[in-house]
Amino acid sequence: MKEPKLRFYLDSVIKQDGTQLIFCDVNIGHYVLNAKGKKRYIPIKVCLNASIKAEHFGITKVVGKRKVFSYDAIVFEKSTKTRRVLRLKFKELIDAVDAVYYEFYADKMNPTYNEFKTAINIKLGREEAPRMAIVDYFAHNLEIEQNKLDKKLKNALKPNTIRNRKNVMGLLINYEIATNTKLLFNELDTDKYWNIWDITNQITKGEIRVESNRRLYLNEHGIQKSTIVKYAEILFTVLIHAEKDGFKSKLDLGNKGDLIFASTEPIKINCEFSVSELTQIISFDPKKDKHLLEAKQYIIIACVTGLRISDIETLHQNQPEQYAIKGDETGKQFLGVLLDLTKTNKAVAIPLLKPVRDVLEQNGGLFPKFNDVMVNRYIKKLCKILQFNDDIVLTYRPYIGESFTEIQPKYNVISTHDCRKTLITLMELENVHESIIKNITHPSQSKNTREPYKAYFQAGLTGHASKFLKAIEDIDSDIYTYN
Numbered sequence: 301m302k303e304p305k306l307r308f309y310l311d312s313v314i315k316q317d318g319t320q321l322i323f324c325d326v327n328i329g330h331y332v333l334n335a336k337g338k339k340r341y342i343p344i345k346v347c348l349n350a351s352i353k354a355e356h357f358g359i360t361k362v363v364g365k366r367k368v369f370s371y372d373a374i375v376f377e378k379s380t381k382t383r384r385v386l387r388l389k390f391k392e393l394i395d396a397v398d399a400v401y402y403e404f405y406a407d408k409m410n411p412t413y414n415e416f417k418t419a420i421n422i423k424l425g426r427e428e429a430p431r432m433a434i435v436d437y438f439a440h441n442l443e444i445e446q447n448k449l450d451k452k453l454k455n456a457l458k459p460n461t462i463r464n465r466k467n468v469m470g471l472l473i474n475y476e477i478a479t480n481t482k483l484l485f486n487e488l489d490t491d492k493y494w495n496i497w498d499i500t501n502q503i504t505k506g507e508i509r510v511e512s513n514r515r516l517y518l519n520e521h522g523i524q525k526s527t528i529v530k531y532a533e534i535l536f537t538v539l540i541h542a543e544k545d546g547f548k549s550k551l552d553l554g555n556k557g558d559l560i561f562a563s564t565e566p567i568k569i570n571c572e573f574s575v576s577e578l579t580q581i582i583s584f585d586p587k588k589d590k591h592l593l594e595a596k597q598y599i600i601i602a603c604v605t606g607l608r609i610s611d612i613e614t615l616h617q618n619q620p621e622q623y624a625i626k627g628d629e630t631g632k633q634f635l636g637v638l639l640d641l642t643k644t645n646k647a648v649a650i651p652l653l654k655p656v657r658d659v660l661e662q663n664g665g666l667f668p669k670f671n672d673v674m675v676n677r678y679i680k681k682l683c684k685i686l687q688f689n690d691d692i693v694l695t696y697r698p699y700i701g702e703s704f705t706e707i708q709p710k711y712n713v714i715s716t717h718d719c720r721k722t723l724i725t726l727m728e729l730e731n732v733h734e735s736i737i738k739n740i741t742h743p744s745q746s747k748n749t750r751e752p753y754k755a756y757f758q759a760g761l762t763g764h765a766s767k768f769l770k771a772i773e774d775i776d777s778d779i780y781t782y783n
Contacts, residue, residue, distance in 0.1 A: 302329035308371040319351035330413040344417045396423035422546040434483040438469040460672045468534045470514045477510045488549040501699045521698045532560045567695040572722040595678035597659045602719030606741040609716040610642040615667040626766040648743040649761035683711035732771045739764035
């Protein structure tokens with residue numbers, strides 16, 4: 301698909317009032333072959349449903365020996381200053397073509413002539429978007445995203461994101477089975493949205509049984525609010541994408557306040573690793589168990605860098621480099637990585653402290669590859685082997701009903717997120733200033749790839765890393781040390 305080229309022109313028929321209908325040819329490179337095998341390009345013809353006199357639309361030019369009348373932007377702008385509706389129709393068509401092109405381009409799709417034409421008409425409100433089931437759209441979207449991931453395209457979703465979308469699709473499938481209905485975009489309003497969670501809650505509690513090939517997670521207390529927050533955000537993301545494709549629901553996606561709870565993760569207190577526990581993990585010999593080795597290396601990297609699982613999953617794509625320590629006149633450098641964080645789209649420079657460099661050395665100078673589900677499973681197994689049995693009190697807030705608590709041993713509830721929190725907690729205990737910690741764990745600097753500013757941009761990030769390295773010099777630690 302070529303980038304569209306637009307040509308505005310007038311209908312050959314002149315009305316009684318001297319005006320002519322305005323048309324536009326949208327050329328996207330579509331062609332057919334004639335009998336001689338030559339290409340004949342066929343543009344998409346769009347009528348603006350507006351008329352104008354020729355002298356207000358364009359000018360006549362001499363092309364070779366011919367006189368040719370064509371659209372002229374200066375003439376048009378000057379003569380239509382008071383015709384706001386006409387100018388708006390021009391803008392709407394141009395915007396519609398641009399939007400359709402970039403949506404197909406973003407999805408790496410090569411639309412047919414009819415697909416592009418239909419998409420334009422839907423954008424202009426001249427055709428209704430076809431009735432489509434939300435689950436079918438999920439499946440179609442997942443197929444596209446999985447294909448991008450398999451081809452290792454830069455704009456591909458992360459494996460964990462695809463997995464979460466599959467979970468939401470499964471939740472919607474179970475709802476359809478339980479209610480014997482099809483969820484259609486044009487029927488999804490606020491009442492039906494909350495009915496999805498009502499039914500899902502009953503399915504989770506075992507009050508409604510569904511025959512499904514997917515594994516069902518049952519809990520006598522029902523679905524947790526934190527799960528709704530997580531899955532609702534994923535659902536909204538897909539619905540917004542679908543709306544751009546012409547499949548519009550009746551939900552107000554611009555105002556999610558009435559459609560989602562505040563984040564309500566189950567509360568875990570003191571579930572981070574202690575220095576003593578980290579020391580045991582670093583000393584642990586997994587022998588030939590590759591899963592325990594993966595868990596050990598993940599804990600070390602996450603607890604020392606403070607990175608999220610979504611960023612550690614892609615670390616293997618980065619090559620560590622040497623950077624100058626800002627403010628050091630002796631020319632000292634540190635080994636680190638510059639990253640664009642997945643969740644926040646912010647940039648950060650991470651200095652690689654000794655325990656992390658030891659992991660790199662064990663992997664030939666490269667970061668290991670990790671998988672969220674597998675890592676969480678074997679982190680728990682490793683912690684059980686090491687007998688991290690401290691009682692952890694969990695407070696849950698179910699979708700419907702009163703909050704409740706339960707006590708679990710630490711090895712049962714420790715997760716990748718607790719590894720990230722370990723760095724923050726241990727640095728706070730060492731009285732490292734909050735701003736220094738946040739510049740590593742919650743950076744505020746947006747990524748900048750514009751060539752003239754790259755050096756300045758990088759210097760700001762490595763400056764934060766240098767301050768972090770300076771702060772840990774005063775800590776008597778075998779873990780949080782560069783040397």
